[in-house]
Each structure stands twice: as C-alpha cells, then as structure tokens.
Amino acid sequence: MGKAIVITGTPGTGKTSVARALAKLLGVKHIDLSSYAIEKGFITEYDAERHTYVIDEERLVKKIVMIIKNTPGYVIIDTHYPEIIPCELIEYVFVLRTHPRVLEERLRNKGWPDRKVKENVMAEILSVVLSNILNACSNVEVYEIDTTNRDPVEVAEEILGIIKGVKKPSSRIKIDWLSALSQEDIAYYESYGESVSNE
Numbered sequence: 625m626g627k628a629i630v631i632t633g634t635p636g637t638g639k640t641s642v643a644r645a646l647a648k649l650l651g652v653k654h655i656d657l658s659s660y661a662i663e664k665g666f667i668t669e670y671d672a673e674r675h676t677y678v679i680d681e682e683r684l685v686k687k688i689v690m691i692i693k694n695t696p697g698y699v700i701i702d703t704h705y706p707e708i709i710p711c712e713l714i715e716y717v718f719v720l721r722t723h724p725r726v727l728e729e730r731l732r733n734k735g736w737p738d739r740k741v742k743e744n745v746m747a748e749i750l751s752v753v754l755s756n757i758l759n760a761c762s763n764v765e766v767y768e769i770d771t772t773n774r775d776p777v778e779v780a781e782e783i784l785g786i787i788k789g790v791k792k793p794s795s796r797i798k799i800d801w802l803s804a805l806s807q808e809d810i811a812y813y814e815s816y817g818e819s820v821s822n823e
C-alpha cells in the first residue's frame with residue numbers, strides 16, 4: 625500500500641509547479657486533484673457565477689484512495705482541499721505559503737477576476753488551508769514552506785530534504801502573515817472576502 629505526500633496551499637502558492645518538480649526528483653506519480661477531477665468527469669455542475677466546476681468529492685476521493693492504495697511507495701497529491709484525503713493514507717503534508725502581495729500578483733497574472741483574487745488572498749492571510757488540514761488530521765506531519773521569491777525546484781529540493789531526513793526545519797508551523805503585514809497592507813485588504821475559491 626502506498627502513501628500520499630500532500631502538497632497544499634491557497635491557489636497560486638505554487639502547488640502544481642512544486643509537485644511536478646518533486647515528482648520528478650522522487651520518480652513518482654503526481655495528481656493535481658482539480659485538473660484530474662475535471663479530466664475524469666468527477667464533477668457535478670459548472671458554477672457559472674464563480675467560473676468553476678463543482679467537484680464530485682465522494683467519487684473523486686474513492687478513486688484517489690484506490691490509486692494511493694494500489695501504488696507501491698508515494699503518490700504526490702496536489703490540492704487546496706487536503707482535508708478530503710483520509711488521514712491514515714497521508715505520510716506528509718506540505719503547506720505552501722506566499723506573501724499576500726506576491727500571491728495577489730501571481731493570481732492577477734493568471735487573469736482571475738478581482739473577487740476570486742481577493743477571496744484567495746484573504747484565505748492566505750488567515751491561513752485557511754493550514755487550519756483545515758490541522759483540524760482534519762491531528763496526527764499527520766504538517767510543514768509550512770514559504771515560496772515567496774523562490775523557485776519551485778528550490779522548494780521541491782527543500783521538501784525532498786525533509787522527506788529524506790537530511791534537513792528538519794526548526795519549526796514546522798511558522799507563517800503568520802497577519803503579524804508580517806504593515807498597517808497599510810491591512811487597510812488595503814480590509815474589504816476582502818475570506819473563502820478559498822476553486823481553481
């Protein structure tokens with residue numbers, strides 16, 4: 625039976641870029657849950673207002689559980705809703721974090737509408753994805769990795785170091801954007817919404 629290495633974080637923090645690089649370094653399979661669900665038709669409807677597909681979680685999870693169980697070794701799962709993976713199948717969770725100002729620029733570069741950009745930046749400020757996985761799986765090893773101003777390959781190498789036991793970070797949970805933001809930043813973000821929206 626295999627185990628999942630979960631690469632998670634707010635959309636735009638670099639999950640897919642890092643998961644791809646890590647999959648190459650480890651020589652294992654990488655599944656981008658959002659793309660996979662759309663590709664395989666694990667969706668219930670298209671939400672025209674939000675410009676996103678609504679994922680059929682139940683069917684998707686069944687399939688992913690089967691893939692993890694039938695794969696010898698690791699499967700890298702790339703998702704912003706890690707809490708849907710059964711905890712006992714997870715070996716590590718890496719929560720990618722990006723400074724809100726940099727994240728906003730990355731999301732605007734994706735051409736996303738203003739509301740979706742703001743919702744996700746606010747979710748990053750409030751550590752929504754981190755809280756969700758910590759609440760769902762209290763016994764799993766969770767590490768935060770800052771990807772701000774870093775190259776995805778560099779981030780993948782840092783993760784590899786942790787997995788191989790070469791490098792253990794001084795602290796696993798360390799990001800607090802609320803404390804890091806200036807008063808000016810906080811005033812700027814005050815009008816933002818706070819749910820994580822789909823990719």
Ligand SMILES: Nc1ncnc2c1ncn2[C@@H]1O[C@H](COP(=O)(O)OP(=O)(O)O)[C@@H](O)[C@H]1O
Nearest residue numbers: 634635636637638639640641730771774775776
């Ligand atoms: N470490 C990084 N440094 C700079 N830009 C990055 C980094 N990681 C990703 N990006 C860029 O940010 C955007 C979002 O990356 P992506 O891997 O698609 O994130 P996610 O899968 O979390 O939504 C892409 O345009 C990508 O090129």
Ligand SMILES: [Mg+2]
Nearest residue numbers: 639640656823
């Ligand atoms: Mg992605």
